[in-house]
Structure formats: structure tokens, C-alpha cells
Amino acid sequence: MKNRPAVFYRDLNNVPPTIVRGEGCYIEDSAGRRYLDASANAGVVAVGHGRTEIARALAEAGDRVTFVYNATFTHPWQEELARAILGIAPSNMAGVYFVSGGSEANESAWKLARQYHVERGKASKYKSISRWQSYHGVTLATLSLSGRPSWRNLYAPLLLPVTHIAPPYEYRCAYCRSSGGCTLQCADDLERAILQEGPETVAAFFAEPVVGTSATGLVPHPEYYGCVREICDKYDVLFVADEVLCGYGRTGMPFAISAWNVEPDIITLGKALASGYAPLAAMVVSEKVREVFAQGTGRFVHGLTYSGTPSACFVGLQVFEIMQRENLFTRPAEVGAILMGMLNQLAGRHAVIGDIRGRGLLVGIEFVADRRTREPFPERVGFTSRVVKALRDRDVLVAAGVAQSNLGGHGDHIQLSPPFVVSNAEIEVLIAALDTSLSEVESQTGVKE
Ligand code: PLP
Numbered sequence: 001m002k003n004r005p006a007v008f009y010r011d012l013n014n015v016p017p018t019i020v021r022g023e024g025c026y027i028e029d030s031a032g033r034r035y036l037d038a039s040a041n042a043g044v045v046a047v048g049h050g051r052t053e054i055a056r057a058l059a060e061a062g063d064r065v066t067f068v069y070n071a072t073f074t075h076p077w078q079e080e081l082a083r084a085i086l087g088i089a090p091s092n093m094a095g096v097y098f099v100s101g102g103s104e105a106n107e108s109a110w111k112l113a114r115q116y117h118v119e120r121g122k123a124s125k126y127k128s129i130s131r132w133q134s135y136h137g138v139t140l141a142t143l144s145l146s147g148r149p150s151w152r153n154l155y156a157p158l159l160l161p162v163t164h165i166a167p168p169y170e171y172r173c174a175y176c177r178s179s180g181g182c183t184l185q186c187a188d189d190l191e192r193a194i195l196q197e198g199p200e201t202v203a204a205f206f207a208e209p210v211v212g213t214s215a216t217g218l219v220p221h222p223e224y225y226g227c228v229r230e231i232c233d234k235y236d237v238l239f240v241a242d243e244v245l246c247g248y249g250r251t252g253m254p255f256a257i258s259a260w261n262v263e264p265d266i267i268t269l270g271k272a273l274a275s276g277y278a279p280l281a282a283m284v285v286s287e288k289v290r291e292v293f294a295q296g297t298g299r300f301v302h303g304l305t306y307s308g309t310p311s312a313c314f315v316g317l318q319v320f321e322i323m324q325r326e327n328l329f330t331r332p333a334e335v336g337a338i339l340m341g342m343l344n345q346l347a348g349r350h351a352v353i354g355d356i357r358g359r360g361l362l363v364g365i366e367f368v369a370d371r372r373t374r375e376p377f378p379e380r381v382g383f384t385s386r387v388v389k390a391l392r393d394r395d396v397l398v399a400a401g402v403a404q405s406n407l408g409g410h411g412d413h414i415q416l417s418p419p420f421v422v423s424n425a426e427i428e429v430l431i432a433a434l435d436t437s438l439s440e441v442e443s444q445t446g447v448k449e
Helices: 052-060 074-088 101-119 140-145 149-158 172-181 185-197 222-236 258-261 287-295 310-325 331-347 383-393 424-445
Strands: 017-025 026-029 034-035 093-099 129-133 164-166 203-207 239-240 266-269 281-286 353-359 362-367 412-416
Touching: 026 172, 034 424, 052 310, 074 149, 074 281, 093 101, 093 129, 093 222, 093 287, 101 140, 101 266, 101 287, 129 185, 140 149, 164 185, 164 424, 172 239, 172 383, 185 203, 185 222, 203 222, 222 239, 281 287, 331 353, 331 362, 331 424, 383 412, 383 424
Parallel strands: 129 164, 129 203, 203 239, 239 266
Antiparallel strands: 017 026, 026 034, 093 281, 266 281, 353 362, 362 412
16 A cells, blocks of 8 residues: 555556656656657647746746636736737637636537527537547547547447548548549538538537547648538538647647638647646637627636636746747748658658658658558557557657557557657657667568568
């Protein structure tokens, strides 16, 4: 009992190493081991680890930081950060609602969408539609949205009914296969689902503009979100862009959806927003939605104790300033291009690399047993976990992608998502480690190079 950890860890059989410090792209554990964090620890740490100026600024502001509950008071930092976010957001965005994490942001968005329709006299609209190979959070409502069977199955009896449509997954898409490229049938699938559910019942469609660990780096066809926007408008469905992972600079622009020149109705943010220096996420609301509330009851029937917490907003402001000063909202585009170039060269040496995809510093590598047929490794090989472990043995951290649900649990990929401050030299370290790790796993699993 005495030596047992007091924390109820995610995996009671595997208590993780204790991290005692961080600097830039490196973290160090209590045994003095240093890791290159090419995962940004779940894609969170945008401005790099150990930015002491954030802590110093918070300490200096300390005597002014006090907690106030959002329903009764506001404070300058919340308003300043909201204004800063709107300043870089798509031009139709008109208000920011702060929360503490991505799941809360998406759950708030579904509820906001529901109330939006009620405010307009369309009380029959309440359902949401999302995609397979997606992740929107772990609360019951957001897990219901998430198209990730391995996380859903245990809780299936508790989940809300959500229709999931085909993901824009060109490498594995049956439609694309038979047509020699994307025909946008995955976007048409949204219209089919809305009609099937009954347009009078559908409130919102949720999608990650560039997909995260459920199939990292899926970048849909240049016309995909234009089609989504049209379909949503046609059936009076709100389009929610989940940018919790891909937003706030990760794809090389402040908002990932801007690459499609499409304006969503709601955008959710998290992770990079406070870069891990505070639990902070947000729901960014368009003028269209805001106006309906303004003309209606004016009151969103929702609220979280820690919504807009002063210290978290203060930290968010410090992160915003660093991001502006160091051009981190766009830097991932340049470094991501270098990373992509090196990965494409690496693919020449490792036939297990089936697909390399992504944008900016959100990059997925899918591994296959046969590059020609795209046949995945059987689940029992555990290819992804072997690669992640081999890299970790070389002190490099990457995120394991979740097995592909459309392949019955087979299918392997990893996610590379380093902090936005990653240097070219650190990318070289990552590529060298990936090269030797893949050779090691290939020989363990009997794959010929
Ligand atoms: N949405 C996306 C795209 C995510 O990647 C995540 C987390 O990984 C979430 C939502 C949930 O965010 P959180 O874990 O902060 O609740």
C-alpha cells in the first residue's frame, strides 16, 4: 500500500516516467533521460516546453489574478484573448466561449447548435452527424461523435445515436479506388446521411478539417469542405470544424479550414491555445449563430465553473503573444515541408511506408505489409506499437495512431506532431531515429526492406 502510487493512472500496470523538466522540443525524466518530443505530448505543446516567461508573467500578474465565476463577472484577460482569437479567425467569426478542454468545447458546440435551432422555432433539429476515423472527445456526447470504435465499444450502451459518414480517406477509399482518385463521394455521403435521418432532425455536422490520431493527416480534396458547406446550407445544418488538434497554427495557418476558403458556423480550439501551460479550450461562434441568440433569448443555457478562468486566459494571452512574435501561427508550413521531403526520401528505403500525409506539423505515416496492394499488417503483429517503442528506445516520442476501424482493427500508423518551434536539426534527429527504428522493426517482423 505504502509504495503504491496515489494517482489512479490510466494504466495501473504501467506507471509512466516522471517528467521533471522541459525545454523547447525536449523533456527530461527524473532519471535524467532526455526525450525528443516529436508528439508535442498529444499535439499540445506548440510554443515549446519550459517557456519560463509564461510562468514569470503569471507570477508578476499574481496579485491581480483572482477567480471569478463567468455567470456573474468577467475580467479583462478573457475579453482580450477573445479579441485576439477573433483577429486571426475566419472573418465570419464573432464570439469566443472559453472552456477547459477539447471535449468540453465540442460538447458545448453540439448544445449550442441544438439551442440555435430551437431559438429559430426548429425544435425538431437536435441530431449530429460526424465521420468514421474521427475523434472529438471522451465525454459521452463527444465519444458518441467520435468515429473510433476501439474507444466506443466499451461504452456503447451509454452513447447517443450519431450517424457516421465515410471519412475523406483517399488511400483506403473504395470510391476513390475504382475511380482513380477522389470523386468527392465522401462529401456526398453527408447529403445521403442527412436525408436518411430526415433534414428536419439534423442540427450539426462535426469534422476535423485535417484528421488527428484516428487516421492522422487526412487532408480532404480541395473541394471537399466547399461541398460540405453547400450541403449544410441546403439542409439548414450547422458545420462545426473541430480544430482542437489541427487549429491554431499546427497546419501552418491560424485556422486549418482556411485552406479550403470555407467559413464554418462554429470552430472548436484547444491544445495549442494555451500550449499546455493551462487547461484552456474554446468554442468560436459565427455571426450567424450569435445573431440568432442576440435576436432570441440572448442566453445560452449552458455553463461550466471553469469557463474563462482568469489565470488560463492570462496564459492564453502569453501564448498568443509568443506565437505572434515568433511567427508560430505559420512556421509549421515551412518546417512541415522539410519534414515531408525527408519522409518521402525515407519511403524509398522502407517499403512498409504505405502513405505519408498531412499538412504543416500534423503528419501521419501509414504502414503496410504490401505497398502494392496496401494490405495492412495483421493486428497481432502490433507494428505501430513496435515502431513507437523502437523510437522511444532511441529517446524519440511520437504518437501511436489508432488502428483503422474500416480495416477491422488492422492497420497501423503513427503521428508526427512536434512543437511549432522544432528546428531543422531536431527534424534530422527524428528522421534518423525513424530510419533505424523501422529497420529494427522490419527485422523483428520479418519484413524485407
Ligand atoms: N477533438 C480533437 C480533434 C482532438 O484531437 C481531441 C483530443 O485529442 C479532442 C477533441 C478532445 O480534447 P480533450 O482531450 O482536450 O478533451
